[in-house]
Amino acid sequence: MFARAAASAAVIVTLSAFDGAAAQTANQPPDTMAARVEACTPCHGNKGEGTSDVYFPRLAGKPAGYLYNQLLAFRSGRRKYPPMNYLLEFLPDPYLEAMAEYFASEHPPLPQPAPSEVSKDVLAQGEALATSGDAGRGIPACVSCHGPALTGMQPGIPGLLGLRAAYVSAQLGAWRYGTRTAKSPDCMQLVAGHLTEADVTAVAAWLATRPAPANPAPVPKGTYALPFGCGSQPN
Amino acid sequence: MGSKLSITLLALAALITAAQAQDKTQDKSSDVIARGEYLARAGDCTACHTAAEGRLFAGGRPMPTPFGTIYTSNITPDPETGIGKWSADDFYRTMHNGRFPDGGLIYPAMPFASYTKVTRADSDAIFAYLRSIQAVNQKNKPHELRFPYDNRQLILGWRTLYFREGEFRPDPAKSAEWNRGAYLVEGLGHCSMCHSPINALGGTSQSDAFKGGLIPMQNWYAPSLTNNREAGLGDWSIKDITDLLQTGVSARGVVYGPMAEVVHNSLQYLDDADTRAMAVYLKGIAEASSPPPASSALPNTESSLLISLGKTVYDKNCASCHGTQGEGKPPHWPPLANNQSIEMQSAVNPIRMVLNGGYPPGTKGNPMPYGMPPFAGLLSDNEVAAVVSYIRTAWGNRGTPVSAREANELRSAPLN
Structure with a gap:
């Protein structure tokens, strides 16, 4: 008798626990990162591919370490963009890391390069700076750090493909004026400090014309040596 | 030989006892420090006294006010730039009476009108904790207040109008839990700093406490904690209130804006009993009667x-x-x-x-x-x-x- 009562009690408990779990799942948002980053997607695209707004960058496929550094910098206010600073202010490190990994692991196709609005001469100047640099003025080539195919390197160096000229130009401007900074030694600030406004326009325009390479993934850490130290890319 | 051995053993026993006694005092003082850390969380000291990317409690955080910018102070135990030379008496006086050890007046951006309710024992524990953290040598930045607010003597007028010195007095007609909640909400929690209307002088009258108001400079509305048509919690279950305070989300709504900061830096660290006590008190101060619905200004x-x-x-x-x-x-x-x-x-x-x-x-x-x-x-x-x-x-x-x-x-x- 007692055993039977206990058994049926156990069944009831099991059933109600099961019911509870099922009900909870039905009435809850999906337990996924995709649902958790819905606050990001109207500006950055559902898979981080970017949107029609030229100032909002693509996030998809960038190295997770780079994305995580940016999230930390926005959270602390080191990198200034009030809507981002505000959204991230009270989110813990492991969550930001998970967000970075989520967008790093998404691989929507790179967009078709848009026709450029600048002259051939300007594009040629941009190409020269990006691929060879200007040793006389202390400017290294973009490719010397961001990779021969401009796809970036794990864990901290971003690829430069799939970004619109307006975004790259705004970021280079921010590095030049010191409103965007990174961990010391702040390699990008050193480089951007040597650029003129015309250089910035040319490089940003040329980068935006690059087609997608066969393999758009960032190369593994240590694939090539950097020309100088960089706080965002530990050795 | 035998007596020598027993003397040695005795001495050893004495040593062990002494060591145990010392362990006990250390335990006791580490208990006090841990309690102080907990209380410093309850007071959300870090929200103001730690700057973005700054060292813990080294100050230097700009606080925009309608009267200019105030820079928070270094409260690490550094003797030159922090509170390393302060005594527990000095610290209590600051918390309780809003004055520096030299008698100087503190701007009421520091919520001493709430902290005055904190007990001496709790003040001492927070001080012991602050003494135990890493000292940081970082000079305080001078405030950038507009004339005439840069004259500290004006604070005397503010104090006359809005400051009532005095530790929390439990209401014997209420439960111990309600009183604990009241102590935390009115004292360390300094909830009234935002959840009360602020007048043009930057003050809150006692009768308006917890009646809600627009937070100056931030442009978020801190809703009334007494009105059930705002953030009054009279119709909420205790579980929904404790969920909101402890986790930031609940079946009735989630925290956002400046309240997200409070949950993040302070409330999530409070234990279940204190959270429940706050919930019981907050539910209790909600007024039963609901004012009539507001009328629309739009045609x-x-x-x-x-x-x-x-x-x-x-x-x-x-x-x-x-x-x-x-x-x-x-x-x-x-x-x-x-x-x-x-x-x-x-x-x-x-x-x-x-x-x-x-x-x-x-x-x-x-x-x-x-x-x-x-x-x-x-x-x-x-x-x-x-x-x-x-x-x-x-x-x-x-x-x-x-x-x-x-x-x-x-x-x-x-x-x-």
Whole structure:
């Protein structure tokens, strides 16, 4: 008798626990990162591919370490963009890391390069700076750090493909004026400090014309040596 | 030989006893430090005394006020630039009476009007904890206050009007739990700093405590804690209140804006008993009677046009999370139907949530919160006004419509 009562009690408990779990799942948002980053997607695209707004960058496929550094910098206010600073202010490190990994692991196709609005001469100047640099003025080539195919390197160096000229130009401007900074030694600030406004326009325009390479993934850490130290890319 | 051995043993025993005694005092002092750390969390000292990317409690954080910018002070034990030379008496006097050890007056941006309620024992524990942290040599930055507010003597006038010195006195007619909650809410929690109307002199009168008000400079509305049509918790279950305070989300709504900071830095660290005590007290101070619904300033035809556009905007942008009937999927996707935050007379917060979106804070109880996107770049002023008007009046909600102008004005509200 007692055993039977206990058994049926156990069944009831099991059933109600099961019911509870099922009900909870039905009435809850999906337990996924995709649902958790819905606050990001109207500006950055559902898979981080970017949107029609030229100032909002693509996030998809960038190295997770780079994305995580940016999230930390926005959270602390080191990198200034009030809507981002505000959204991230009270989110813990492991969550930001998970967000970075989520967008790093998404691989929507790179967009078709848009026709450029600048002259051939300007594009040629941009190409020269990006691929060879200007040793006389202390400017290294973009490719010397961001990779021969401009796809970036794990864990901290971003690829430069799939970004619109307006975004790259705004970021280079921010590095030049010191409103965007990174961990010391702040390699990008050193480089951007040597650029003129015309250089910035040319490089940003040329980068935006690059087609997608066969393999758009960032190369593994240590694939090539950097020309100088960089706080965002530990050795 | 034998006696030598026993003497040695005796000496050893004495040593062990001494060592044990010392262990005990150390235990005791580490207990005090741990309690002090807990209380410093309850007081949310870090919100002001730690700057972004700065060292813990080294100060230097700019606090914009209507009177100019105040820079918070270094409260690490550094003897030159911090509070290393202070005694426990000095610290208690600062907390209790708002004066520096030399008698100088402290600006009431430091919530000493609340901290005055803190007991001597709790003040001593917080001081012991602050003595135990890493000293940081960092000079305090001078305040940048406009004339005439740069004259500290003016604080005397403010104190006469708004400051009542005195430790918390328990109400013997109430339970120990209610009194503990009152002590935390009125004292260390310094909730009245935001949840009371602030007048032009930067003060709050006692009779207006917890009646709600717009937070100066931040342009968020800190709702009344006594009015059930605002953030009064009279109709909430204790569990929903403790969920909100401890995890930042609950079946009734989530925290956002400046309250996200409070949960993130302070409330999530309070133990279950203290959280429950605060919930019991907060539920208790809500007034039973509900004031009549506010009347709309907008003409009827304009309102109905707005509300019908609002439904279109809502169904397209909001319903996928908040539900076609505003039911949400609580606690992560908050309900909008019967949500006091949406319905209250001030529409500042719902407009700002639509414009700025936001994440509830990441807490131990909710480490990966779900977020809402900012719609500032996606919706026009008219659409923002429309959708806010809709959610304030649909599904039995008793709020009033808002105008495109109100939405436009809040586009420039500061975000940090």
